[in-house]
Amino acid sequence: MVLFGPPGSGKGTQAKLLTEMLGLPHVSTGDMLREHIAAGDALGMEVREIIKAGQLVPDYLVIRLVEDRLDRADCEAGVLLDGFPRTLDQARMLVGMAEGRGLRVLVIHLKVDYDVITARLTGRRLCPQCGTLYNIRLKPPIVAGRCDIEGARLIVREDDKESVIRQRLVGYDAQTMPVLEYFFARVRFFEVDGSDRKPEHLAKEIVTWIRSAIDADTDEISGEGL
Numbered sequence: 001m002v003l004f005g006p007p008g009s010g011k012g013t014q015a016k017l018l019t020e021m022l023g024l025p026h027v028s029t030g031d032m033l034r035e036h037i038a039a040g041d042a043l044g045m046e047v048r049e050i051i052k053a054g055q056l057v058p059d060y061l062v063i064r065l066v067e068d069r070l071d072r073a074d075c076e077a078g079v080l081l082d083g084f085p086r087t088l089d090q091a092r093m094l095v096g097m098a099e100g101r102g103l104r105v106l107v108i109h110l111k112v113d114y115d116v117i118t119a120r121l122t123g124r125r126l127c128p129q130c131g132t133l134y135n136i137r138l139k140p141p142i143v144a145g146r147c148d149i150e151g152a153r154l155i156v157r158e159d160d161k162e163s164v165i166r167q168r169l170v171g172y173d174a175q176t177m178p179v180l181e182y183f184f185a186r187v188r189f190f191e192v193d194g195s196d197r198k199p200e201h202l203a204k205e206i207v208t209w210i211r212s213a214i215d216a217d218t219d220e221i222s223g224e225g226l
């Protein structure tokens with residue numbers, strides 16, 4: 001399963017809920033890269049040099065990482081991929097990898113209205129002293145503009161400014177749309193609107209879809225021999 005969603009869509013929360021409900025491993029390529037870098041192994045050192053040079057981690061490295069991970073025993077019943085595939089080439093490789101292992105690819109696209117995302121993220125406030133995060137709409141401090149803990153003046157992080165958020169969303173669209181279109185034409189694809197939903201309700205709806213998609217595939221496979 002591959003989960004797509006723009007920054008600020010609550011994709012991380014969904015990934016956590018879905019893997020808990022389905023009992024499957026959550027494979028995040030970002031986490032795996034960080035683990036290799038922290039471990040200082042050969043792959044980690046290679047990745048660190050690439051990032052230090054300001055370059056993107058190339059497809060062949062990401063694919064090697066995912067392939068190794070998919071071959072571990074805990075992935076036999078399926079896996080939730082997060083942060084992969086990011087490019088059309090990676091998407092093609094994933095379909096090949098899955099076919100070679102007798103796995104099906106299910107794609108879930110978490111859609112959230114960009115005005116909702118912008119409102120969520122521009123509401124974030126950070127305490128520069130203790131690092132506590134607030135949200136003026138969802139988790140406001142007791143005294144407006146001040147940290148509950150030591151009363152420091154809260155700030156808006158550079159990343160949470162509206163122009164930066166809009167730019168990231170435009171970047172997400174440009175990068176992800178071709179990948180989504182590729183999948184839409186080839187694999188089972190579920191698009192769900194998460195703009196105004198409780199995360200638990202959303203996760204339940206997605207799990208229901210996943211189960212029905214798996215059942216449909218099973219029917220198809222058992223029907224082939226008849």
Ligand SMILES: [Zn+2]
Nearest residue numbers: 127130147149
């Ligand atoms: Zn504070």
